[in-house]
Amino acid sequence: MTKIEAIAARYGVRPDAILEVPGGVANQAFAIGDRLFLRIPRSQEFEPDLLKEAAVIPTARAAGVRTPAIVDFDDTRKLTDAPYLVMERVHATDLIANPSANTKLWPELGQQVRLLHDIEPQQLDGVPVDEAGDPRPTVDRLATAGLIDAGTAKWLLTWFDRLATWFDRDAPKVLLHGDLAPQNLMVDDAGRYCALVDWGDAAWGPPGAEFAKLRLEQVADLLPGYYTAGRSKPGQGELEAAALWFHLSWGLSNLTGPPRQDQRHWTAPPASRLLGVLRFFASNPPEPWSRLH
Numbered sequence: 001m002t003k004i005e006a007i008a009a010r011y012g013v014r015p016d017a018i019l020e021v022p023g024g025v026a027n028q029a030f031a032i033g034d035r036l037f038l039r040i041p042r043s044q045e046f047e048p049d050l051l052k053e054a055a056v057i058p059t060a061r062a063a064g065v066r067t068p069a070i071v072d073f074d075d076t077r078k079l080t081d082a083p084y085l086v087m088e089r090v091h092a093t094d095l096i097a098n099p100s101a102n103t104k105l106w107p108e109l110g111q112q113v114r115l116l117h118d119i120e121p122q123q124l125d126g127v128p129v130d131e132a133g134d135p136r137p138t139v140d141r142l143a144t145a146g147l148i149d150a151g152t153a154k155w156l157l158t159w160f161d162r163l164a165t166w167f168d169r170d171a172p173k174v175l176l177h178g179d180l181a182p183q184n185l186m187v188d189d190a191g192r193y194c195a196l197v198d199w200g201d202a203a204w205g206p207p208g209a210e211f212a213k214l215r216l217e218q219v220a221d222l223l224p225g226y227y228t229a230g231r232s233k234p235g236q237g238e239l240e241a242a243a244l245w246f247h248l249s250w251g252l253s254n255l256t257g258p259p260r261q262d263q264r265h266w267t268a269p270p271a272s273r274l275l276g277v278l279r280f281f282a283s284n285p286p287e288p289w290s291r292l293h
Contacts, residue, residue, distance in 0.1 A: 003080045004040075008032045010079075011086070024183065025263065026050075026200050036071060037089040041082050049200030050083055051075070052126035056202045057087075059124060059175075064115045066195050092194040095182035096264055102191035106218060109185065109193055110225025117174040117207055118230055130176070130205035132169050135160050135249040142252065160248065163292065166241030167234075173204040181213035183264050207234075208242020212250050213267060216280035219243050220289060237288035244292055247273050 005015045013033040023029035023039070026046035030038040041047045054073040061067060068088040075083035095101060136157060143153035177184075178201030186195040211219045223240065227233050251273030260268040267273055281293050 004030055004038070006079045007038060007084060007086070011036055022183075022264065024179075024198055024200075027198075031089055032086070033089075035089055037068065037087045038084060039087070040080060040084045044082070046200070047083055048126055050085055052124075052202055053085060053199040055125040056127060056175075056199045059119060059122075060116055060177075060199070063119050065112050066193070067197060067199070068195060090186050090195045090197070092186040092188050095185040095187055098187055098189070098191060099182070100191045101187065102193075105185075105187065105191060105193045106221035107225030107228075109196075110222040110227075111229035112193070112196060113177070113180065113210060113222070114226045114229035116177060117210070119175045121173070121204070124175075124202075127175075128203050129173060130178075130203040130209065132206050132209070132246075133249065135245075135252060138249070138252045142255065145256075147256065156248070156252070159293075160245065163241045163245045163248075166292070167208065167238045167245070169206065171206065174207050174210075176201075176203050176205045176207075176210050178202045178205075178210075179213060180210050181265050181267075206242065208239060209246050211239070211243040212246035212273075213265070215266065215276055216244070216247060216285075216289075217283070220280075220285060237292065240288055241292055244277070244289075247277055251277065 004018055008015065008018050011032060013036070017033045019031040021029050021031055023042075025042075026049050027039040027041055032038050039050065041050050054070060057067060057070055061069060068090050070085065070087055072086040073083070074086075077083070139148075139153050139156050139160075142148045143150055148156075177196060177199060179198055180196070184196060184198045185193070186197055188194055211222070214222070220240075226239070250267075251271075254267070254270050254273060257270045259270065266276075280289075284290070
């Protein structure tokens with residue numbers, strides 16, 4: 001009996017009812033029968049992320065975020081050589097497998113993200129505090145290496161400075177999902193929102209960072225729902241500028257990285273974020289986006 005079969009047997013599930021499904025970078029994933037879903041870290045370095053999920057998921061659910069409930073978290077290593085998490089199974093597919101999003105998906109997701117961001121600061125085991133970071137060293141490094149010219153470097157720094165006037169980089173941190181991306185958005189056959197999954201990158205951090213793993217077109221569709229759900233509304237253009245700031249910053253950081261052809265997310269190709277910014281602004285985006293470039 002394999003370790004996966006041994007876990008399934010605890011819940012009365014036969015081996016022929018186990019189905020491995022595409023997992024993320026950190027975890028193997030299995031559907032266990034009709035009701036359960038199993039996640040196991042691929043290596044020891046990803047175990048802290050699973051421990052973090054066990055702390056964050058109940059908090060997110062209590063705030064009203066639709067994410068599968070934890071059925072069991074076992075770190076005894078009696079059945080496996082790693083901790084594992086058993087969750088409710090969501091009968092849905094991710095937005096990569098089913099890219100036809102319903103028109104209501106993005107505003108509803110925006111409302112869900114706002115519920116998460118409005119959670120009061122508290123101690124959650126394993127959840128770090130992330131800072132915004134400074135893009136200037138990255139721009140300087142690219143220029144020094146000859147990957148961008150001095151004029152482009154100056155233009156980028158001026159753009160970052162202008163964006164920084166739109167939002168407060170020292171604003172209070174919020175609880176971030178940390179990997180708000182198509183592979184973690186579960187939708188039904190009609191493309192309607194079902195659940196947000198995979199909390200291994202959760203952190204306390206700046207709100208704008210939450211939107212750096214969605215395409216800017218999707219962020220533009222999401223933010224109106226975000227604004228309607230909260231206790232207070234950010235200033236006009238504040239989150240748009242912050243989201244763009246992170247797209248540019250992270251996009252420049254990834255520019256010299258290797259291709260990651262084995263990964264499903266759209267940001268795996270090194271130039272994808274920067275090209276995404278170019279595509280977005282070439283599409284004549286609405287206000288306030290049109291004033292941010």
